[in-house]
Amino acid sequence: MNIIWARSIVSVVLLAVLCAVVGALVNIKAALVLAIVMLLAQSTFSTFHKQRLWRLLDAPVYGEVPSAPGIWGEIYYRLHKLAKRWHAQVRQVEQQHSRFIQAIQASPNGVAMLDDHDQIEWCNAISESHFGLDAKRDLRQHITHLVRHPDFVRYLNSHRYEEMLIMRGMGDKRQNVLSVQVFPYGENRKLVLSQDITELERTDAMRRDFVANVSHELKTPLTVLSGFLETMRELPLSEAERSRYLELMEQQASRMRHIVSDLLVLAKLEGDNKPPSDQMIDMRAVLRHLRDDAQSLSSDHHRIVFDADEGLTVTGVETEILSALGNLVTNAIRYTPDGGAIKVHWHAQGGHAVFSVTDSGLGIPAADIPRLTERFYRVDRSRSRDTGGTGLGLAIVKHVLQRHDAQLDVKSEEGRGSTFTVRFPVYRTARRQPAPV
Ligand code: ADP
Numbered sequence: 001m002n003i004i005w006a007r008s009i010v011s012v013v014l015l016a017v018l019c020a021v022v023g024a025l026v027n028i029k030a031a032l033v034l035a036i037v038m039l040l041a042q043s044t045f046s047t048f049h050k051q052r053l054w055r056l057l058d059a060p061v062y063g064e065v066p067s068a069p070g071i072w073g074e075i076y077y078r079l080h081k082l083a084k085r086w087h088a089q090v091r092q093v094e095q096q097h098s099r100f101i102q103a104i105q106a107s108p109n110g111v112a113m114l115d116d117h118d119q120i121e122w123c124n125a126i127s128e129s130h131f132g133l134d135a136k137r138d139l140r141q142h143i144t145h146l147v148r149h150p151d152f153v154r155y156l157n158s159h160r161y162e163e164m165l166i167m168r169g170m171g172d173k174r175q176n177v178l179s180v181q182v183f184p185y186g187e188n189r190k191l192v193l194s195q196d197i198t199e200l201e202r203t204d205a206m207r208r209d210f211v212a213n214v215s216h217e218l219k220t221p222l223t224v225l226s227g228f229l230e231t232m233r234e235l236p237l238s239e240a241e242r243s244r245y246l247e248l249m250e251q252q253a254s255r256m257r258h259i260v261s262d263l264l265v266l267a268k269l270e271g272d273n274k275p276p277s278d279q280m281i282d283m284r285a286v287l288r289h290l291r292d293d294a295q296s297l298s299s300d301h302h303r304i305v306f307d308a309d310e311g312l313t314v315t316g317v318e319t320e321i322l323s324a325l326g327n328l329v330t331n332a333i334r335y336t337p338d339g340g341a342i343k344v345h346w347h348a349q350g351g352h353a354v355f356s357v358t359d360s361g362l363g364i365p366a367a368d369i370p371r372l373t374e375r376f377y378r379v380d381r382s383r384s385r386d387t388g389g390t391g392l393g394l395a396i397v398k399h400v401l402q403r404h405d406a407q408l409d410v411k412s413e414e415g416r417g418s419t420f421t422v423r424f425p426v427y428r429t430a431r432r433q434p435a436p437v
Helices: 002-025 028-058 070-106 125-131 150-158 198-234 239-271 283-298 318-334 366-371 381-386 393-403
Strands: 110-114 120-123 165-170 176-185 189-196 303-308 312-314 341-349 352-359 407-413 417-423 429-431
Touching: 002 028, 002 070, 028 070, 110 125, 120 125, 125 189, 150 165, 150 176, 176 198, 198 239, 239 393, 283 303, 283 312, 283 318, 283 341, 312 341, 312 352, 318 341, 318 352, 318 393, 318 417, 366 407, 393 407
Parallel strands: 303 341
Antiparallel strands: 110 120, 110 189, 165 176, 176 189, 312 429, 341 352, 352 417, 407 417
């Protein structure tokens, strides 16, 4: 301000001195004309720059400083500096805002912001898909006009948001479950957070079913056992009867032992790391085991044929592969009446190692095939119990194969037999060098 005043005073004084000199040297008229011309020039000059300033304030240019002599140059320069600082600040705020939006978009949860009238101010893509919203189209729409689920409307209007709301029947297929919670903030605004808990609910239901199944499976032999114990304690039994009862009790105990041991195998499979993809298993040894076990289980009551490419192998965990393939072979024998045939096949097909067991046994109804690998699922309870099954064998097979990225395919015809085929991925299929002679 001081500089401006000083400069103005200096220019007025200079003009006055110039006019005085011209007045003294020429005449008063010339001095007057000079003063008028100078004042006109000054006023034109400042009008020009005022207009330029006006335009600049309307649409600031951040690139270059307009040049002008004297005080106007100074004004432009300072204004330019100010505009640049503002511009940088605005850009910083814009970047922060866009990073903030990106972070909320990246959130696995739905986030919707409502204004003080419960109208949608903003929502992320997850919230759009949870509630079937369109962030652009539905902007400023009252949320209950779009999310009409009665539970949600009631919850929002209740103004009691300490607990979350569970919304069922959501999504395109009306099969999803959402957990929703409202968090009030600012001036009567609300944040609606949503999470898809369909999978969580499903695994929770599966866990409950599983616990119920395990309890049921163990309860049956336990009840039988305690029944026998009571009989032995209360009734006078002959030696033959006593040994018969002890044998039956031993059967029930062994049944429970098998169930517990299969459950432990499953638990271990679920907790273990993925099998290595660079460790070749000794397939010759596995096939030998399978053949020996099959023969001892069948006790020559079946025709068993092994057709195997012994150089072919896969990578993974040998004990797991042996248990999975062993389960398929023993099932084939257990569910094939005496005199039937079992064929085991181990060959490469299109780069995949393929293992298959075909039996001429009882077969499986088509409706049961998709459920075979469920824990404790049996096609025929009495049939499975007769053969000492736990109902967990194919669940173990499924787990082992999943861990090795292999596929299980079941083809069966009731009364004619079944074929269980395992197809290993190409990246796990390998070939062993023949042993040096
Ligand atoms: P289990 O211990 O009862 O044999 P699994 O999980 O091994 O349990 O098999 C599940 C059910 O699938 C069995 O109860 C049986 O009914 C049926 N199943 C499995 N393999 C065969 C097969 N080769 N032939 C006929 N039925 C089979």
